Amino acid sequence: MKNYPTSTIIVSTYNWPEALAICLKSIANQVVLPNEVIVADDGSKQDTTDLINRVRRTFPCPLIHVWHEDTGFRLAAIRNKAIAKASGDYIIQIDGDIVLERHFVKDHLSFCRKDCFVSGSRVRVEKELGAKMLTEKKIDVSLFSGGISNHFNGLRIKFLRNHYRFRYRMDDPYYVKGCNMAFWREDLYAVNGYNEDMTGWGREDSEVAVRLINLGKKRQFIKFGGVEYHIEHSFSSRDKEPVNIAILEEAIAQKIIYCKNGLSKYL
Incomplete structure (x- = not known):
């Protein structure tokens, strides 16, 4: 087996234990397991804690729960708290409403390069199929399942994966998908x-990507690999998005690398 870096999967979640259950099930089913999984919990209720405690008993690698009080949408903060707990040299970031194709971790670890970070894409699972998956705790979804869209994002073709590494979405150098990203911890x-x-x-993922690029790191896209299925759900409030866009635009204009209000307070 290739000598992969040690890895941590960070799974962000908020009050949807049914989706988190099948997300964790899909991680346990990977052909290459991460060294650990950290659930970054933005203030969920007790049923999420109970789920994690049950799953932990038979989970094939360490399963860590990082939680803070629910005082509103604080995804940036809970991800920082999870990053501070991570021991893996390479951090793969997903959301808790994601089901991973079984080669997802292997694809990411095979794709990683020093001085680069990665964004991937997702296959959308429509509501009817998503409800069935949640009820039946089903993770064997594929491109041939009825009720999915973005089929192109579900293909695994290695030579095309390498071809598109630096060629995808060149029209928007800061475009990323926070539900499918990977970074070197350092x-x-x-x-x-x-x-x-x-x-x-909104936009916290693009903003960290901007600062990584300002640091001199390159954005890679993992197309035709790192496949994941995203269960459709209602959107969170976007009231704060204009403020977040302004912070993002400042990071671009001022070539900011290091944010003041970030990870360091937890280290």
């Missing part, structure tokens, strides 16, 4: 992780 430390001035939904 690079996140160098930019002080996520900017906690960004609360509410």
